[in-house]
Amino acid sequence: MFGWFRGRRPAARVLRLRSRGEQGDAIRVAFEALAPDADTFLGQAAYLQLGVFETLSELITATPDLAHKEALSKAAGAALTKHREIVALIREREGDPTALMLPFREPLDAFRAATHGVRRHETMLSVHITAGMLDDFYDALSHSYGETGARVARILQADDDRQAIVDLVAEAIADDDELRSLLAMWGRRLVGDTILIARAALRERMLDAAASEQVEPVFTELLAAHARRMQAMGLTA
Numbered sequence: 001m002f003g004w005f006r007g008r009r010p011a012a013r014v015l016r017l018r019s020r021g022e023q024g025d026a027i028r029v030a031f032e033a034l035a036p037d038a039d040t041f042l043g044q045a046a047y048l049q050l051g052v053f054e055t056l057s058e059l060i061t062a063t064p065d066l067a068h069k070e071a072l073s074k075a076a077g078a079a080l081t082k083h084r085e086i087v088a089l090i091r092e093r094e095g096d097p098t099a100l101m102l103p104f105r106e107p108l109d110a111f112r113a114a115t116h117g118v119r120r121h122e123t124m125l126s127v128h129i130t131a132g133m134l135d136d137f138y139d140a141l142s143h144s145y146g147e148t149g150a151r152v153a154r155i156l157q158a159d160d161d162r163q164a165i166v167d168l169v170a171e172a173i174a175d176d177d178e179l180r181s182l183l184a185m186w187g188r189r190l191v192g193d194t195i196l197i198a199r200a201a202l203r204e205r206m207l208d209a210a211a212s213e214q215v216e217p218v219f220t221e222l223l224a225a226h227a228r229r230m231q232a233m234g235l236t237a
Contacts, residue, residue: 034202034215035144042090043100044108044201045138045152049083050101051112052076052131059123071164072124078161079131085155089148111197115190121172121179122186125233128165129190130197132229133222135160137198140218169233184235191226191237195219 035041056076060069087097115130117123139156142149173180202215227237 035141036201036203038093038145038148039090039095039100041138041141041145041201042086042093042095042148042152043097043102044104045156046083046086046090046097047101047104047108048131048134048138049079049086051108052079052127053083055112055116055123055127059120059127062120068168071168074161075127075165078159082155082158082160086152089151089155093148107200108197111193115193117186121169121183124165124169125183125187125235126190128162128169128233129187129226129229130194131160131162133191133194133226134198136222136225137201137218141201166229166233169235173234180235183233184230184237187226187230187235187237191223195222198222 036044053076056072056079060072060076063069063072090097090100111130115126117126135156139153142153142156145152169183173183198219223237230237
C-alpha cells in the first residue's frame with residue numbers, strides 16, 4: 001500500500017533524533033477552578049487546529065507521491081474544518097478570532113517547531129500524537145464552558161481523518177527495525193512537550209498541589225490514550 005522505504009536499505013545507516021535544543025474517553029473532572037476564561041480557551045483551541053493544518057500542509061508539499069499527498073490532505077482538511085468551526089463560534093460570540101489567537105501564536109509555534117521532525121515520518125508521528133493528546137485535553141477542558149464548551153467538544157470529536165498517518169507510519173516501519181526504534185523514541189519524547197502545553201493552558205493555580213491532584217486523572221488518561229495510539233502504529237510508548 002504505502003512504501004516509501006521499500007527497496008534496498010543502505011548499509012550501516014545510523015539514525016539519530018534531532019538535538020533537544022532545538023482521549024478517546026478522557027476522564028471528566030471539574031476543571032472550573034483551573035480553566036481559563038472562555039475566550040482564552042477558544043483562542044488556544046482555534047490556533048492549535050490551525051497549527052495542525054499548517055504542519056500537514058508542509059508535509060504534503062514535501063511528499064512526492066501523489067497518493068500520499070491525497071492521504072495527508074484529508075487530515076489537513078479535517079484540521080482546517082475544526083479551526084474554521086471554532087472561529088465561527090468565536091464570531092458568534094462577537095469575538096475577534098485573530099485577536100484571541102494572537103497571544104498563543106509565539107508559544108504554540110515554538111511548540112510546533114520543537115516537535116517537528118527532521119524526517120517526514122517523525123513529523124507525521126508528531127502530528128498524530130500531539131494533536132491527538134491535545135484534542136483529548138481540550139475535549140475534557142470544554143466541559144467547563146456550558147453550551148459553548150459542548151459545541152467545541154462536538155467539533156473536536158469529529159473525525160480527524162488521521163488514519164492515513166497511522167497507515168503510512170506502520171508501513172514505513174514494517175521492515176525497518178531501525179526506523180521503528182527511532183520513531184518509538186521520538187514518540188516518547190513528544191509526550192513531555194505536549195503535557196507541558198496542556199498544563200500551560202490551565203490557570204496558574206495548576207501549580208497548587210491539590211489542584212494538580214485534581215486533574216491528574218485526565219493526564220493519566222492522556223498517557224493511556226497515547227500508548228494506544230503508539231501501539232496502533234506498531235510502536236512502543
